[in-house]
Amino acid sequence: MSDIRSIRLNVNGVYHEFLAESRTHLADALRKHLGLTGTHLGCEHGVCGACTILADGQPVRACLILAVQAQEMRIVTIEGLAATDKTHPVQDAMAACGGLQCGFCTPGVVASLVALLEEDPVRSREDIREAVSGHLCRCTGYQGMVDAGVKAAAMMQADR
Amino acid sequence: MKSAPFTYHRPTSETELGELLLAHDGAKLLAGGQSLLAMMNLRYVQPDHVIDLAALAHLKGVMLVNNLAVVGAMTTQAQLMTDTVISAHCPLMVGALRHVGHRQTRSRGTLGGSLCHLDPAAELPAVALCHDAVLEIVSASGRRDVGIEDWFIAYMTPALGEGEYLSRIRLASKPKGHGWGFREFARRQGDFALAGAACLLIVDDEQRISDARAVVFGVETRPRRLSAVEAALIGSAPSAALFARLTSETRALEAVDDAYASGAYRRRLGGVMLGQALTDAARRATGGLA
Numbered sequence: 001m002s003d004i005r006s007i008r009l010n011v012n013g014v015y016h017e018f019l020a021e022s023r024t025h026l027a028d029a030l031r032k033h034l035g036l037t038g039t040h041l042g043c044e045h046g047v048c049g050a051c052t053i054l055a056d057g058q059p060v061r062a063c064l065i066l067a068v069q070a071q072e073m074r075i076v077t078i079e080g081l082a083a084t085d086k087t088h089p090v091q092d093a094m095a096a097c098g099g100l101q102c103g104f105c106t107p108g109v110v111a112s113l114v115a116l117l118e119e120d121p122v123r124s125r126e127d128i129r130e131a132v133s134g135h136l137c138r139c140t141g142y143q144g145m146v147d148a149g150v151k152a153a154a155m156m157q158a159d160r
Numbered sequence: 161m162k163s164a165p166f167t168y169h170r171p172t173s174e175t176e177l178g179e180l181l182l183a184h185d186g187a188k189l190l191a192g193g194q195s196l197l198a199m200m201n202l203r204y205v206q207p208d209h210v211i212d213l214a215a216l217a218h219l220k221g222v223m224l225v226n227n228l229a230v231v232g233a234m235t236t237q238a239q240l241m242t243d244t245v246i247s248a249h250c251p252l253m254v255g256a257l258r259h260v261g262h263r264q265t266r267s268r269g270t271l272g273g274s275l276c277h278l279d280p281a282a283e284l285p286a287v288a289l290c291h292d293a294v295l296e297i298v299s300a301s302g303r304r305d306v307g308i309e310d311w312f313i314a315y316m317t318p319a320l321g322e323g324e325y326l327s328r329i330r331l332a333s334k335p336k337g338h339g340w341g342f343r344e345f346a347r348r349q350g351d352f353a354l355a356g357a358a359c360l361l362i363v364d365d366e367q368r369i370s371d372a373r374a375v376v377f378g379v380e381t382r383p384r385r386l387s388a389v390e391a392a393l394i395g396s397a398p399s400a401a402l403f404a405r406l407t408s409e410t411r412a413l414e415a416v417d418d419a420y421a422s423g424a425y426r427r428r429l430g431g432v433m434l435g436q437a438l439t440d441a442a443r444r445a446t447g448g449l450a
């Protein structure tokens with residue numbers, strides 16, 4: 001009794017249409033149907049944060065939203081943040097501060113920091129710690145990514 | 161870690177929702193999905209039909225009606241955190257929401273979803289108890305109101321029948337100048353708490369507590385209002401000594417034993433959280449701590 005339907009998604013400013021079962025979550029749709037493998041999948045029950053993407057500017061777990069639900073949303077993935085020739089300040093700061101090592105959690109962490117700082121770049125270190133607490137990282141010990149958040153905030157404030 | 165197959169429905173009107181509920185016994189209502197979709201991915205839950213409430217605009221938003229904050233069941237936790245009615249009339253909820261999951265789940269998670277999922281360690285049912293919530297339940301046969309005390313039927317089981325859905329939640333506004341306290345202990349930010357407490361204190365001009373709510377959660381299988389604590393508070397002056405004495409009132413609770421903490425530890429921790437929450441509430445109340 002598979003419920004297959006046509007799903008239309010706006011991802012990184014481009015519309016895509018494909019057939020998928022309604023049980024397909026957004027992360028699988030991005031990876032398997034659109035080939036956007038920058039969104040990583042860890043736990044698939046909303047705990048690890050690896051699949052975090054932006055939906056209408058808000059950070060959301062792509063494993064806890066069905067692709068069929070995301071049809072009216074403006075989805076931005078890690079591929080969309082660096083789509084032009086210029087990387088996002090959060091990406092620059094992550095590289096500069098050693099905010100990543102193996103890179104598995106990184107696309108999700110970047111999405112969360114971008115959402116936080118684009119809403120308001122004036123953020124305390126505590127705000128940034130709280131934002132990255134929604135992500136499991138087994139390499140860095142988090143200090144580098146918190147430093148990156150602070151640095152990106154300063155860069156984005158200067159650019160305003 | 162993928163959900164079992166199901167048929168997805170997205171009603172756009174109350175009538176259509178009513179028809180779907182009648183047609184599909186055992187259908188699951190999908191609110192923000194931050195618990196249900198996780199449980200479906202783990203295959204703890206395998207519904208044949210999922211009815212998404214996202215397109216029903218009348219289930220979203222907050223209004224102030226006759227000194228009640230009326231919240232649509234589908235209002236997201238992120239929206240509640242920045243809502244002006246909620247910050248003015250129910251600041252306890254804003255304080256509690258900081259502990260609900262993470263930013264990345266509050267963007268989708270809803271008040272109605274949390275109240276229907278009813279995890280024993282969830283923050284929002286405890287807030288609903290403090291604010292004397294009344295839940296508006298709708299079905300094909302009409303509407304009924306359920307008081308929050310009657311909402312908890314059993315472990316993770318609300319008083320919601322087949323074919324019914326939660327449409328709005330009415331929260332009693334507390335007087336200006338009331339104090340609130342919210343404390344929980346979790347091993348990591350965003351985890352479900354091992355135990356927590358929520359409370360409200362109203363302090364009169366003579367520095368006496370005229371009304372109080374004291375709730376502990378994460379200790380029993382449901383959040384529990386502590387009537388003995390409230391009775392001891394009312395008429396007394398807020399003081400550190402009184403609050404310290406009341407922390408022992410959690411000793412008689414029927415605490416949950418699990419792999420994370422023993423029942424004895426949860427009872428003790430619930431008392432500690434209660435003492436801290438009361439202290440915060442007294443500090444925030446006009447009049448303050450004597």
